[in-house]
Amino acid sequence: MYENNETLEAKMLTGKSGYDLVVPGIAFLPRQIEAGAYQKVNKDLIPNYKNIDPELLKMLEAADPGNQYAVPYFSGVNTVAITAKGKELLGGKLPENGWDLLFKPEYTRKLKSCGIALWDTPSEMFPIC
Structure with missing residues (x-):
């Protein structure tokens, strides 16, 4: 488990994260890909990959050209709440x-x-x- 993107990145870039699957923020992904922290995604093992919104894949391309290393998990917004x-x-x-x-x-x-x-x-x- 990791608390935030900064902690995840520190673990990923040392090469000793111990994780099989991570969900980094898009701003951190390019550095981690460049550092060799990830293996390429085998899209054949994801039967519903074809159903991913093309706009999400296009946004992800900015961080992962060719969508080789990451798959969109969720997309969201920051919100403000009040009691x-x-x-x-x-x-x-x-x-x-x-x-x-x-x-x-x-x-x-x-x-x-x-x-x-x-x-x-x-x-x-x-x-x-």
Whole structure:
């Protein structure tokens, strides 16, 4: 098990990860491929490979030219969530732009008593900024 992409990369690049299967973030994949951390995927062993959305494969091509080493596992987005207590602290009114909850002091001041939690992984947080 690994906590984040940074930890996974450190293990993969030392060549002693002990993993049979990993799910790295797309930003980390090119370096790991270049370092020889992965073997090529045998697509014949994945009967439903033909059903993968071509747009996902196209996006993956930027990190894995020819889609040789990686298979899309999932695609997602970063989201912002707020508890009922947090909404109450804001007087029941949420900003039109949800990211304002993190980046505008008028919201963070009101929410600090119940806490604001973020992932402890730079590769997920810096793109948000």
